Amino acid sequence: MSQARTEPLPETARRPGDAAPVVELRGLSIAFGGVPALHDVALRLYPGEVHALMGENGAGKSTLIKALTGVYAPDAGTVVVDGQERSFASPADSQAAGISTVYQEVNLCANLTVAENMLLGREPRFLGGIGVRAMRRRARQTLERLGLDVDPASVLGQHPIAVQQLVAIARAVDVDARVLILDEPTSSLDADEVARLFEVVRTLRDQGTAIVFVSHFLDQVFEIADRLTVLRNGRLVGERLVSETSQLELVRLMLGRELETLDRLDRQEAPPVDRDRTPVVKVLGLGRKGALEATDLEVHEGEVVGLAGLLGSGRTELARLLFGADAADTGEVEVHGRRARVRTPRQAIDRRLAFASEDRRAEGVIGDLTVADNMLLALQASRGWLRPIPPAQRTTLVARYLEALDVRPADPHALMRNLSGGNQQKVLLARWLLTEPELLLLDEPTRGIDVGAKAQIQQLVAELAGRGMAVVFISAELEEVLRLSDRVVVMRERRKIAEREGGDLTVGEVLETIAAEATHTHLTETTDGEAPR
């Protein structure tokens, strides 16, 4: 390996005593339409290690994984598996060679059952056909290892996105793969599920599997990974032992600069929220059978209300009901003190509500349109299709948000599907910010977004609130919710259990509230023991 690198691999990053890597990539380059996405990148995976692949949004992590597993054909470079040079023509080929992959976007078929999604392609046989019972049994066993209690015979599409993500992981860990690649597997998981996933990952690692782990949650990386490789702008920055790297150093390697804004979110300048005025939106007893018990909520001008709670606590459901994405069974909605009918998203948009949903694949990204078109979709829809946005205004609006959210490439004419996952997420966020709503519902807006951009987005939300927008902020990351919110609504088992002033509230206190409620409900609740869907 004689090519010039930004930083040479330190000797310490090699695992002493280990024979040979299972997978080694050398000099890998790939370009899309002349634009290089990866340039002369190397990666070494040893058996029995968890290897974190790090980098900003658009750094080339997913591209590297796809080039390795046969989705893309690299322009240059070699893939060596077990000392033999290989080139995979399709994902099926790499799977056959013992490389099991969970790609970044949940890549399963919503119309098939959970069991089929996990096992199709290597299903148990029965009389020459598929052994349906055996298949379900095996699926259930693997799901149990991940602590997931879902019916393997149920259709995948009816489950929330987190369950789908776990099913995708279950598909990958079900085989005894020698290499397991997880591209942002934890983006929509809660702490509990992450813990369980890590247990499985550790077991596999101890059995000798090489695991690639991609995540923008630095805490998780430091918890699970042994070594890491950092990419920046499609180039290799370096390979490090996790034990010898600090978080700060890692961030510097990823961004190529110091990160100033993280943790320092100034909301002091914002005018205090006036709770005596009529709230922008007030709901009374909003509920839907099986989704949410009757809930009250008020959101004032310039206020950020955070919804905290575990997965399946009803936080997403509340936002969906408020926006009319699901029809409520009970409850009333008042907008500026006037009764309003919000039964469909259309009606919600007319009342100047906006909802950035967590499920960007199903509800957001239109891959074949340009970034600009994707961004302007909601604004155009709210104006009506007969009143096109003037070209000059289009250009300035798009340019402003491309910059504000640091979308890369900052090219309004790029096709949406060619953007990296995190950058797609930024465009979707811009889509709703652009409409300048009076109430903005953000469901997991920073999922899959790198540390730098995450701080930028939080800053932007704070700014918008400072200018009078009411915001409902949902995130699985409690720290983030607490940092941003003026008020925190704690949810559990599909209802609101507490409402606290933000500011001095700590993560521990919120978790305590949730746990205390748990013991309480356990004693009183006898009939309603429905498992979360």
Added chain:
Amino acid sequence: MSAATDTPVGSSVVPSTWDRVRSWSPGQRYLPVIATVVVFLSLFSAGGIRYEGFADPQVFLSLFLDNAFLIVLAVGMTFVILTGGIDLSVGSVVALSTVIAARTLEAGWAAPAAIAAVLLVGTVIGLLHGVLIQYLGIQPFIATLAGMFLARGLCFLLAERSIPIDDETFSTIAFATITLPGGYYTTWTAVVALATVVVAAYVLARRRFGRTVYAVGGSEASALLMGLRVARTKVAVYAVSGFCAALGGLLFSLYMLSGNSLHAVGMELDAIAAVVIGGTLLTGGRGLVVGSLVGVLVLGTIQTFISFDGTLSSWWTKITIGVLLLAFVMVQRLATRRQP
């Protein structure tokens, strides 16, 4: 499962068959088919009330005899539509099959050889469609539209006029009846059609190929990343449709006992209509072959209606089919709108 604390030990073991029967509720995916069955039953009962002799079991059996070829076509079409594709060529392939059968038999081929030739040509045509669509990236609509014109043109090259089929084996099969208890009867063509449905239903539900068909219709990109053989499946699906069209063509030659270039004009549209009425989504990924069978029965019942009435113009068939089609597509839209 969190409520299982106060239930007696042992009740969580395998439920008895009766328990399962009692607690059975049709899954979401059966609803469209059930809706189609309801429509069929209502149509049939309406006929029974209105016309004397309509509610006779033989009338029901005749639905299978008179539409055997359409059932087979609809089966093949179901495979294609489940992947999100379409096959417009099947009507022309039926005509081509009748012509090839008539021509080869006229030239003195033995019946099995003629049958093999017909099935081979149909499958190859389907295979070519598949290759054009999969490897050259041509839209299914366009590729099979071209195939439709080509096959129809080929008919005229082979036979400019109608050629009668008087082969002994063919006419024996055509006229043979199978007597059922109660003095009712059916024909071998109906048996072949039903066998096709059974085989197709098994393949779609229980074979990897069949499940891959659904996976491709659900999300082709996902199926690829799951490591499924997407390319092979997509080509195979058109081959299946071509084979079914040829088999349908053979059944049609038995029905008409002639080969004619003008046979089966527009029959591909009947097949598509039957599949859609049977509850299969045109966007792919959802639907059952049994639905397509019932869809054909619905179309057949409408036709029987017209023939029983005598005063109704046969164009009422088209109008009713149009209205039904619209109603079904609308119901499907409503049913699928709120789903993720």
